[in-house]
Amino acid sequence: MAETKGFHVAVVGATGAVGEQILKTLENRNFPIKKLTLLSSSRSAGKKVLYKGESYTLQEAKPESFEGVQIALFSAGGSVSKALAPEAVKRGAIVVDNTSAFRMDENTPLVVPEVNEEDLHQHNGIIANPNCSTIQMVVALEPIRKAFGLNKVIVSTYQAVSGSGQAAIEEMYGQTKAILNNEEFKPEVLPVKGDKKHYQIAFNAIPQIDKFVDNGYTFEEMKMINETKKIMHLPELPVAATCVRIPVATGHSESVYFEINKSGVSSEEIKGLLKEGPGIVLQDDPENQIYPMPADCVGKNDVFVGRIRNDLDEKKGFHMWVVSDNLLKGAAWNSVQIAESLVKLSIVK
Secondary structure, rough: OOOOOOEEEEEEEOOOOHHHHEEEEEEEEOEEEEEEEEEEEEOOOOOEEEEEEEEOOEOOOEEEEEEEOOOEEEEEEOHHHHHHHHHHHHHHOOEEEEEOOOOOOOOOEEEEEHHHHHHHHOOOOOEEEEOOOHHHHHHHHHHHHHHOOOOOOEEEEOOOOOHHHHHHHHHHHHHHHHHHHOOOOHHHHHHHOOOOOOOOOOOEEEOOOEOHHHHHHHOHHHHHHHHHHHHHHOOOOOOEEEEEEEOOOEEEEEEEEEEEEOOOOOOHHHHHHHHHHOOOOOOEHHHOEEEOOHHHHHHOEEEEEEEEEOOOOOEEEEEEEEEEOOOHHHEEEHHHHHHHHHHHHHOOO
């Protein structure tokens, strides 16, 4: 971290699940803050939030709220970001946005620091934080891409309900309790609160995350496909995704199949690359049943990778299992990491 007396940092959406994690992460990382502004909807304005033992009053987020702010971390929904992120930029702030509002904008860098930190130099005031499921996958793929290239990626996800917010977590717990007590219940949140039908998540797997688009994929699947290509600067890379919601509170899991450019590579070579990869913890010892699981990743910033093995038919193909805390590396930690990179690279002064 560059020597500094600190920055004026704003957190937008400070009371949401990700906003709370952003504040915890800023505190845990001892990010250099000389002034902290916490912003929210009018509904939450006036509430008190603790940061480093000090009480802060939430203010309603307005354009003028960003006067003097140097770094603004947004996590309050796409409509808020679209309305207020440009206003923050006008007032001199660099925005790190945790929504999908700007991810595919060609003038907005989409950044995972372990993969494409150098793209931060191309910002026009706004930097997009990728989708949670994309982040952990590209962190795991990047050391492999650098060494051997990538020809194809096929991913199936097993995503935690916290990706749909606190109401989804409460629904899962409520349904579980109702089923165990042989009580009736009515699903109201998942797979998508605003969609026509809702299904139980307890003791179930729902092969729909976000709404469907015309090609039969969901928005979540298209995010993974398009964001992977953008982050890795591989616009022609074939990527396919199937995204599934499972009854786990926190921690996304992914089964990733990938093909490299080089023949004759062993799974041990892939493991060696991942063991040294930034932000990666290798957990791969089948003989002793050691592999990543979401229950073990909660509260940790890293991406955990295991079950690495050669495909039995495709000589350049491999499989791996990737797990991470979707609220941390998938959201809050990646946002704070971007802020740390902005300081380290002297992009924000």
